[in-house]
Amino acid sequence: MKPKQEPDRITELARLKAFINPLRMQLYRLLYVAGSATASQLAEQVGETPSLVSYHLRKLAEHGFVVEASGQSGDGRERWWNVVSEEGLGFRTSDFVDTPEGAAVAGAVTRGIFDTRIAQYRTYLDERAAWGKEWTDAAFSSEWLVDLTAAEVAEMSDEFEALARSWRERSKTARAAGDTEGREHVALHLYGFPFRP
Known part of the structure; x- marks a missing residue:
């Protein structure tokens, strides 16, 4: 299947x-x-x-x-x-x-x-x-604190999803072409949520 x-x-x-x-x-x-x-x-x-x-x-x-x-x-x-x-x-x-x-x-x-x-x-x-060093320099973790509406957060989520999908497709295409040198599984975790200080 x-x-x-x-x-x-x-x-x-x-x-x-x-x-x-x-x-x-x-x-x-x-x-x-x-x-x-x-x-x-x-x-x-x-x-x-x-x-x-x-x-x-x-x-x-x-x-x-x-x-x-x-x-x-x-x-x-x-x-x-x-x-x-x-x-x-x-x-x-x-x-x-x-x-x-x-x-x-x-x-x-x-x-x-x-x-x-x-x-x-x-x-x-x-x-x-x-x-x-190559991987530790490439890996990232960041936090941004911004004031947004719920609609803006939803729009940002859609943009992040489209960006992640484009990188996943790029990876699939490279692997299908035999380009596996230096490739590792990479986890990308994104969170966007409201909070009140």
């Missing part, structure tokens, strides 16, 4: 609940980066048993987030998995805040995603000396 070309927007509470379990979000992210993998390969990365990872992959498949990859197993014993959408997934909290349960689930999933991102960045900070 060829991955979908657009992001998978989650609008049903039952599907969003699949990610309350933090291991499922971790497995989804690893599978997204890998392109395809077996439960055993993913189990090694998360420090869990292949049977537990298989269980969670099947749960993600039940909700349409991952699918068994066809034609990848050499001997038929290994099950390979792919994400369904090569553009990833997303959800809007506003789709779920009309009920207490929906608001609680959206909040729990959002906090889980944030915790995963923070853990990923902390790992980089702990290991940055091993990346060398």
Whole structure:
């Protein structure tokens, strides 16, 4: 099955609940980066048993987030998995805040995603000396404090998304052409939210 070309927007509470379990979000992210993998390969990365990872992959498949990859197993014993959408997934909290349960689930999933991102960045900070000067000079972290309207924040979000997509397409094109020298996975985390001092 060829991955979908657009992001998978989650609008049903039952599907969003699949990610309350933090291991499922971790497995989804690893599978997204890998392109395809077996439960055993993913189990090694998360420090869990292949049977537990298989269980969670099947749960993600039940909700349409991952699918068994066809034609990848050499001997038929290994099950390979792919994400369904090569553009990833997303959800809007506003789709779920009309009920207490929906608001609680959206909040729990959002906090889980944030915790995963923070853990990923902390790992980089702990290991940055091993990346060398070229990568530590290239990596960035910045914060800007500006006064905007909600409409302006939404417009900025759209602009950032378009910029990130253009860089992702550039990367895909380069990899497809065999230009892999010096390329690494790079995480880009952006947040824009209101606050009152």
